[in-house]
Amino acid sequence: MDVASVPSWLRPLVEASAQLDVSAFTRVRPPPNGQARSASVLILFGESARGPDVLLLRRADTLGSHAGQVAFPGGGAEDHDDGPVATAVREAEEETGVDPAGVRPVALLPELFVPVSRFAVTPVLAHWVNPSSVHAVDPGETAAVARVTVADLVDPANRFQVRRAGTNWKGPAFAVDGMFIWGFTGGLLSTLLSVAGWEREWDRGDVRDLAGWEPK
Numbered sequence: 001m002d003v004a005s006v007p008s009w010l011r012p013l014v015e016a017s018a019q020l021d022v023s024a025f026t027r028v029r030p031p032p033n034g035q036a037r038s039a040s041v042l043i044l045f046g047e048s049a050r051g052p053d054v055l056l057l058r059r060a061d062t063l064g065s066h067a068g069q070v071a072f073p074g075g076g077a078e079d080h081d082d083g084p085v086a087t088a089v090r091e092a093e094e095e096t097g098v099d100p101a102g103v104r105p106v107a108l109l110p111e112l113f114v115p116v117s118r119f120a121v122t123p124v125l126a127h128w129v130n131p132s133s134v135h136a137v138d139p140g141e142t143a144a145v146a147r148v149t150v151a152d153l154v155d156p157a158n159r160f161q162v163r164r165a166g167t168n169w170k171g172p173a174f175a176v177d178g179m180f181i182w183g184f185t186g187g188l189l190s191t192l193l194s195v196a197g198w199e200r201e202w203d204r205g206d207v208r209d210l211a212g213w214e215p216k
Helices: 011-017 084-096 151-156 181-196
Strands: 037-048 051-059 074-075 104-108 113-116 119-128 140-150 159-163 170-176 178-181 207-209
Touching: 011 104, 011 119, 011 181, 037 084, 051 084, 051 151, 051 178, 074 084, 084 104, 084 119, 084 140, 113 159, 113 181, 140 151, 140 178, 151 170, 151 181, 170 181, 178 181
Parallel strands: 037 119, 159 207
Antiparallel strands: 037 051, 037 074, 051 140, 104 119, 113 119, 159 170, 170 178
Protein backbone atom coordinates (compact mmCIF):
# COMPACT_ATOMS: atom_id res chain seq x y z
CA MET A 1 0.00 0.00 0.00
CA ASP A 2 1.20 3.53 -0.81
CA VAL A 3 1.34 5.21 2.60
CA ALA A 4 1.32 8.60 0.86
CA SER A 5 -2.27 7.90 -0.23
CA VAL A 6 -3.44 7.78 3.39
CA PRO A 7 -4.70 11.07 4.90
CA SER A 8 -1.91 13.03 6.57
CA TRP A 9 -3.51 12.74 10.02
CA LEU A 10 -3.62 8.93 9.79
CA ARG A 11 -0.23 8.45 8.13
CA PRO A 12 1.88 8.44 11.33
CA LEU A 13 -0.18 5.57 12.75
CA VAL A 14 0.02 3.52 9.56
CA GLU A 15 3.77 4.05 9.33
CA ALA A 16 4.30 3.18 13.00
CA SER A 17 2.15 0.05 12.76
CA ALA A 18 4.71 -1.60 10.49
CA GLN A 19 7.25 -1.51 13.33
CA LEU A 20 5.01 -2.91 16.07
CA ASP A 21 5.21 -6.40 17.52
CA VAL A 22 3.15 -8.18 20.17
CA SER A 23 5.26 -6.78 23.01
CA ALA A 24 4.03 -3.26 22.20
CA PHE A 25 0.53 -4.30 23.28
CA THR A 26 0.72 -7.13 25.79
CA ARG A 27 2.91 -9.53 27.73
CA VAL A 28 0.35 -12.30 27.31
CA ARG A 29 1.32 -15.10 24.95
CA PRO A 30 -1.05 -17.63 23.34
CA PRO A 31 -1.14 -21.19 24.67
CA PRO A 32 1.42 -23.51 23.06
CA ASN A 33 -1.21 -26.07 22.06
CA GLY A 34 -2.76 -23.83 19.42
CA GLN A 35 -6.23 -24.03 20.93
CA ALA A 36 -6.94 -20.31 20.53
CA ARG A 37 -9.73 -19.45 18.10
CA SER A 38 -8.98 -16.91 15.34
CA ALA A 39 -10.81 -13.60 15.46
CA SER A 40 -10.46 -10.06 14.10
CA VAL A 41 -11.51 -6.56 15.09
CA LEU A 42 -11.89 -3.55 12.81
CA ILE A 43 -10.18 -0.36 14.02
CA LEU A 44 -11.94 2.03 11.67
CA PHE A 45 -10.72 5.62 11.66
CA GLY A 46 -12.78 8.24 9.88
CA GLU A 47 -13.08 12.01 9.95
CA SER A 48 -16.03 14.22 10.82
CA ALA A 49 -16.59 17.90 11.58
CA ARG A 50 -14.87 17.38 14.94
CA GLY A 51 -11.81 15.77 13.41
CA PRO A 52 -10.54 12.16 13.28
CA ASP A 53 -12.68 9.56 15.03
CA VAL A 54 -12.89 5.80 15.57
CA LEU A 55 -15.87 3.47 15.43
CA LEU A 56 -16.79 1.72 18.69
CA LEU A 57 -19.74 -0.24 19.98
CA ARG A 58 -21.12 -1.18 23.38
CA ARG A 59 -22.12 -4.79 23.78
CA ALA A 60 -25.59 -5.65 25.09
CA ASP A 61 -25.90 -6.04 28.85
CA THR A 62 -27.63 -9.41 28.38
CA LEU A 63 -24.74 -11.18 26.66
CA GLY A 64 -23.11 -14.13 28.39
CA SER A 65 -19.57 -12.77 28.01
CA HIS A 66 -18.14 -9.24 27.95
CA ALA A 67 -21.66 -7.90 28.64
CA GLY A 68 -21.92 -4.13 28.51
CA GLN A 69 -18.31 -3.66 27.47
CA VAL A 70 -17.16 -1.23 24.79
CA ALA A 71 -15.29 -2.83 21.91
CA PHE A 72 -14.19 -2.48 18.33
CA PRO A 73 -16.53 -4.22 15.88
CA GLY A 74 -15.32 -7.76 15.35
CA GLY A 75 -15.63 -11.41 16.24
CA GLY A 76 -14.62 -14.95 15.48
CA ALA A 77 -13.50 -16.10 12.05
CA GLU A 78 -15.86 -18.20 9.96
CA ASP A 79 -14.81 -20.93 7.55
CA HIS A 80 -15.86 -18.86 4.55
CA ASP A 81 -13.84 -15.79 5.57
CA ASP A 82 -10.87 -15.05 3.35
CA GLY A 83 -8.47 -14.01 6.10
CA PRO A 84 -8.58 -11.57 9.01
CA VAL A 85 -9.58 -8.54 6.94
CA ALA A 86 -12.66 -10.33 5.63
CA THR A 87 -13.59 -11.39 9.17
CA ALA A 88 -13.23 -7.87 10.56
CA VAL A 89 -15.23 -6.20 7.80
CA ARG A 90 -17.97 -8.86 7.84
CA GLU A 91 -18.39 -8.60 11.60
CA ALA A 92 -18.43 -4.80 11.45
CA GLU A 93 -21.17 -4.87 8.84
CA GLU A 94 -23.21 -7.38 10.85
CA GLU A 95 -22.87 -5.42 14.09
CA THR A 96 -22.97 -1.78 12.97
CA GLY A 97 -24.34 -1.79 9.43
CA VAL A 98 -21.21 -0.11 8.08
CA ASP A 99 -20.96 -0.23 4.27
CA PRO A 100 -17.87 -2.30 3.40
CA ALA A 101 -17.48 -0.38 0.14
CA GLY A 102 -16.38 2.67 2.12
CA VAL A 103 -13.82 0.83 4.24
CA ARG A 104 -10.18 0.70 3.15
CA PRO A 105 -7.95 -1.65 5.18
CA VAL A 106 -4.50 -0.10 5.56
CA ALA A 107 -2.56 -2.34 7.98
CA LEU A 108 -2.65 -5.51 10.04
CA LEU A 109 -1.49 -5.32 13.64
CA PRO A 110 0.13 -8.28 15.46
CA GLU A 111 -2.17 -11.11 16.54
CA LEU A 112 -3.08 -10.70 20.23
CA PHE A 113 -4.26 -13.43 22.58
CA VAL A 114 -7.24 -12.69 24.85
CA PRO A 115 -7.17 -15.25 27.70
CA VAL A 116 -10.75 -14.66 28.89
CA SER A 117 -12.30 -15.62 25.55
CA ARG A 118 -9.31 -17.64 24.26
CA PHE A 119 -9.41 -15.70 21.01
CA ALA A 120 -6.29 -14.93 18.98
CA VAL A 121 -7.33 -11.52 17.68
CA THR A 122 -5.90 -9.76 14.63
CA PRO A 123 -6.63 -6.01 14.74
CA VAL A 124 -7.27 -4.61 11.26
CA LEU A 125 -6.47 -0.92 10.91
CA ALA A 126 -8.69 0.77 8.32
CA HIS A 127 -9.54 4.18 6.87
CA TRP A 128 -13.22 5.08 6.54
CA VAL A 129 -12.91 6.57 3.06
CA ASN A 130 -16.65 7.02 2.53
CA PRO A 131 -18.44 7.01 5.90
CA SER A 132 -21.90 5.46 6.00
CA SER A 133 -24.59 5.59 8.64
CA VAL A 134 -24.16 3.07 11.45
CA HIS A 135 -26.43 1.70 14.15
CA ALA A 136 -26.89 -1.25 16.50
CA VAL A 137 -28.08 -3.86 13.99
CA ASP A 138 -29.10 -6.46 16.59
CA PRO A 139 -30.03 -4.94 19.99
CA GLY A 140 -29.64 -8.42 21.47
CA GLU A 141 -25.92 -8.19 20.79
CA THR A 142 -25.13 -4.49 20.49
CA ALA A 143 -26.53 -1.78 22.76
CA ALA A 144 -25.01 1.25 21.03
CA VAL A 145 -22.67 2.32 18.23
CA ALA A 146 -20.67 5.54 18.26
CA ARG A 147 -17.99 7.46 16.40
CA VAL A 148 -15.68 8.63 19.19
CA THR A 149 -13.31 11.47 18.36
CA VAL A 150 -9.59 11.15 18.85
CA ALA A 151 -9.68 14.58 20.51
CA ASP A 152 -11.96 13.23 23.24
CA LEU A 153 -9.90 10.08 23.67
CA VAL A 154 -6.66 12.00 24.22
CA ASP A 155 -8.26 14.58 26.50
CA PRO A 156 -6.51 14.03 29.88
CA ALA A 157 -9.82 14.64 31.65
CA ASN A 158 -11.20 11.46 30.04
CA ARG A 159 -8.29 9.16 30.91
CA PHE A 160 -7.34 7.14 33.99
CA GLN A 161 -6.40 3.60 34.98
CA VAL A 162 -8.55 0.89 36.52
CA ARG A 163 -7.54 -1.97 38.79
CA ARG A 164 -9.29 -5.19 39.72
CA ALA A 165 -9.60 -5.73 43.47
CA GLY A 166 -7.59 -8.63 44.83
CA THR A 167 -5.20 -8.75 41.88
CA ASN A 168 -2.13 -6.93 40.62
CA TRP A 169 -3.85 -6.12 37.33
CA LYS A 170 -4.45 -2.57 36.22
CA GLY A 171 -4.87 -1.03 32.79
CA PRO A 172 -5.72 2.14 30.88
CA ALA A 173 -9.30 3.32 30.62
CA PHE A 174 -11.36 6.07 29.02
CA ALA A 175 -14.72 7.63 29.87
CA VAL A 176 -16.05 9.30 26.72
CA ASP A 177 -19.57 10.03 25.47
CA GLY A 178 -21.10 7.83 28.15
CA MET A 179 -18.84 4.94 27.19
CA PHE A 180 -16.42 3.28 29.63
CA ILE A 181 -13.56 1.83 27.59
CA TRP A 182 -11.10 -0.55 29.28
CA GLY A 183 -9.60 -4.05 29.03
CA PHE A 184 -8.47 -5.28 25.62
CA THR A 185 -10.02 -2.32 23.79
CA GLY A 186 -8.70 0.27 26.22
CA GLY A 187 -5.18 -1.15 26.10
CA LEU A 188 -5.17 -1.34 22.32
CA LEU A 189 -6.48 2.22 21.96
CA SER A 190 -3.96 3.55 24.47
CA THR A 191 -1.05 2.01 22.57
CA LEU A 192 -2.27 3.26 19.19
CA LEU A 193 -2.79 6.82 20.44
CA SER A 194 0.77 6.76 21.78
CA VAL A 195 2.54 5.33 18.71
CA ALA A 196 0.58 7.68 16.42
CA GLY A 197 1.93 10.65 18.34
CA TRP A 198 -1.58 11.81 19.28
CA GLU A 199 -1.34 11.19 23.02
CA ARG A 200 -1.38 14.07 25.49
CA GLU A 201 0.06 13.86 28.98
CA TRP A 202 -2.44 12.32 31.40
CA ASP A 203 -2.40 11.30 35.04
CA ARG A 204 -1.33 7.65 35.18
CA GLY A 205 -1.46 7.91 38.94
CA ASP A 206 -5.25 8.26 38.78
CA VAL A 207 -6.12 4.60 39.44
CA ARG A 208 -9.75 3.72 40.12
CA ASP A 209 -11.50 0.57 41.28
CA LEU A 210 -12.89 -1.35 38.29
CA ALA A 211 -15.92 -2.46 40.31
CA GLY A 212 -17.19 1.10 40.32
CA TRP A 213 -17.28 1.22 36.52
CA GLU A 214 -18.47 -2.21 35.43
CA PRO A 215 -22.15 -2.61 34.40
CA LYS A 216 -24.38 -3.65 37.28
